[in-house]
Amino acid sequence: GDSVTQMEGPVTLSEEAFLTINCTYTATGYPSLFWYVQYPGEGLQLLLKATKADDKGSNKGFEATYRKETTSFHLEKGSVQVSDSAVYFCALNPSGAGSYQLTFGKGTKLSVIP
Amino acid sequence: DADVTQTPRNRITKTGKRIMLECSQTKGHDRMYWYRQDPGLGLRLIYYSFDVKDINKGEISDGYSVSRQAQAKFSLSLESAIPNQTALYFCATSDLRGDTDTQYFGPGTRLTVL
Numbered sequence: 001g002d003s004v005t006q007m008e009g010p011v012t013l014s015e016e017a018f019l020t021i022n023c024t025y026t027a028t029g030y031p032s033l034f035w036y037v038q039y040p041g042e043g044l045q046l047l048l049k050a051t052k053a054d055d056k057g058s059n060k061g062f063e064a065t066y067r068k069e070t071t072s073f074h075l076e077k078g079s080v081q082v083s084d085s086a087v088y089f090c091a092l093n094p095s096g097a098g099s100y101q102l103t104f105g106k107g108t109k110l111s112v113i114p
Numbered sequence: 115d116a117d118v119t120q121t122p123r124n125r126i127t128k129t130g131k132r133i134m135l136e137c138s139q140t141k142g143h144d145r146m147y148w149y150r151q152d153p154g155l156g157l158r159l160i161y162y163s164f165d166v167k168d169i170n171k172g173e174i175s176d177g178y179s180v181s182r183q184a185q186a187k188f189s190l191s192l193e194s195a196i197p198n199q200t201a202l203y204f205c206a207t208s209d210l211r212g213d214t215d216t217q218y219f220g221p222g223t224r225l226t227v228l
Binding site (some may be wrong): 002004032034036040042043044045046049051065089093100101104105107 | 118135145147155156157158159162164204206208215216217218219220221222225
């Protein structure tokens with residue numbers, strides 16, 4: 001079945017460091033891919049998405065490129081801030097637009113220290 | 115005001131008690147979902163509903179039931195709570211038209227079953 005594997009945390013970085021959180025997926029067809037972020041004490045918020053191969057999603061300085069050849073959707077940010085401390089979830093919608101089922105990775109906790 | 119609200123935000127109960135968690139949304143979305151989040155396991159789908167008359171089981175529906183009272187309201191019930199139902203519960207919504215594969219989450223309900 002469909003699955004998402006993301007790097008285990010926790011990840012601790014100093015402010016202004018470069019961030020990469022790896023995400024790979026297994027799915028049939030052409031899934032849509034997502035990164036959601038969960039700040040402490042809050043629900044999940046959509047951070048970015050990509051719906052087809054080679055698309056790049058971006059938001060708040062974060063980027064991720066949909067790589068079909070490597071079945072990956074790695075999250076990157078060039079310079080993290082303390083306010084980026086949160087749990088990040090990679091997710092896929094297996095049948096693309098119109099489907100309802102989101103499959104989530106287990107989450108990666110990021111802590112950014114001043 | 116938040117688009118997706120959940121009540122209560124925190125609840126402590128005892129084994130065997132009946133518990134209802136409520137979700138309301140003002141986004142006008144047709145689709146609503148209940149997930150549970152456990153540390154290290156990501157989010158898992160409990161139930162989902164595409165409209166008031168359409169309710170479906172998700173990955174882990176045993177021990178839970180739901181009610182879709184209106185387009186805007188979707189409740190999750192634990193008929194006889196047990197300790198392994200201790201978790202963080204999230205309600206989510208998505209649109210039937212337009213951006214159909216993005217889900218919008220409530221702030222969560224932290225449930226502890228003693």
